[in-house]
Amino acid sequence: MIDVVILGTGNVAVHLCKAIQSSETITVKQVYGRTKRSLISIPTEIDTTTSLSDLKKSHIYIIAISDDAIKEFSKQLPIRNCLVVHTSGCVPINDLDNKNRKGVFYPLQTFSKERQLDYKTIPICLEAEHNEDLDLLKEIGLEFSDHVEIIDSQKRATLHLAAVFVNNFVNHLYTIGYDLLEQESLSFDLLKPLINETANKINSIPPIEAQTGPAIRNDQKTIQNHLHLLNNNSDKDLYRMLSTIISKFYGKEL
């Protein structure tokens, strides 16, 4: 049995607990949270602590806290020569403190506590200093995903950047669509089939071939009508910039 201690209580930590609970070869030995309150999302059958000095011995310690806190937190850990990994897309492996063996276990997915996820489809991006540690990470990764990849910190940074474009930025475009419809008392449900098809399409066609709409045709009449309809200046600026970028990308001069 592989023992895992999870340090953190956010969305990734909670999903890690859930994913590992269904495993027969890995067990969550303990979860650390800063406060008792922060631990309420952790399944009750898992042992928890709010004190780093009470950390149990484990094969691996997984830091699942916010990116900007990882470096300092890893210094505070009262353990030595253990395998300590983080789950961040954008934090280099070497931000982890030298007193432990370093690694990364980055599940490339967007996590909300309330969403049920199919863990088998989530790519797990791994990195470690030592081969034996990488083997252990692979074993854990393959336990709940079919897609385990070894990816170094530099490539992982690019992957995370790309994820910001296709997840964070895309989601904000959904929000703009939602707000536009709300202003006209139209239901967001009208856009859902289009949103789904847009995402599904790129499973069979590269996105560069799936592009349609006024910007790729440099259809200035429609573009100007749309700008006229937008009453929020930042949405106008964004519409203008994206249309210009798309027109130029496909070789239509503006």
Next chain:
Amino acid sequence: MIDVVILGTGNVAVHLCKAIQSSETITVKQVYGRTKRSLISIPTEIDTTTSLSDLKKSHIYIIAISDDAIKEFSKQLPIRNCLVVHTSGCVPINDLDNKNRKGVFYPLQTFSKERQLDYKTIPICLEAEHNEDLDLLKEIGLEFSDHVEIIDSQKRATLHLAAVFVNNFVNHLYTIGYDLLEQESLSFDLLKPLINETANKINSIPPIEAQTGPAIRNDQKTIQNHLHLLNNNSDKDLYRMLSTIISKFYGKEL
């Protein structure tokens, strides 16, 4: 039996033919295309013509051509007092010529010739001058979709604008993600589960609540690292603008 004549041979025209072919109450009586070559995507069992003077008598004429050509084309039609509708999201109903009864049959979806679509889920947005024409449009709409809505030209323009944000602009963000990964020899497959989950999530959570990432936290360290990784100036500008808009939208000052 309701007779339909389709004027045009693009993606929407081809999908309309396919959708109507499976109907027992509607039939495609004829498809008009400017050239014989343009008609090759039309199923061979459907009657076609390249001459407007050969148009058959029909209950409805559906113009499915590019948005900016609809107005002029409707003037050229050698028919009178017939129901003529277009399929565009952004062209007002009154752009159609006065000599015929006007209407709109706008399927809110992105169409590629090669994609199989589940027509039942596609919202069909209808508009007509006369109630009897609206009834006919509803009958046709309900024949292949479960979602038929009456939406006037003004609301439809906003819907189309929102569709540009959640489809055209989103797809270009997928292209940026694709290119970033290609530069690092990483497979785009790595991003597909994230893209799918991002789209699926908004079925259960409004997008405003699904937002995550460095911009909503105004995490300047990650934002600066990402800007440093981007070597294309337009991608940098876009990243900067979207991050600023998201940070401000969620009340984080920059």
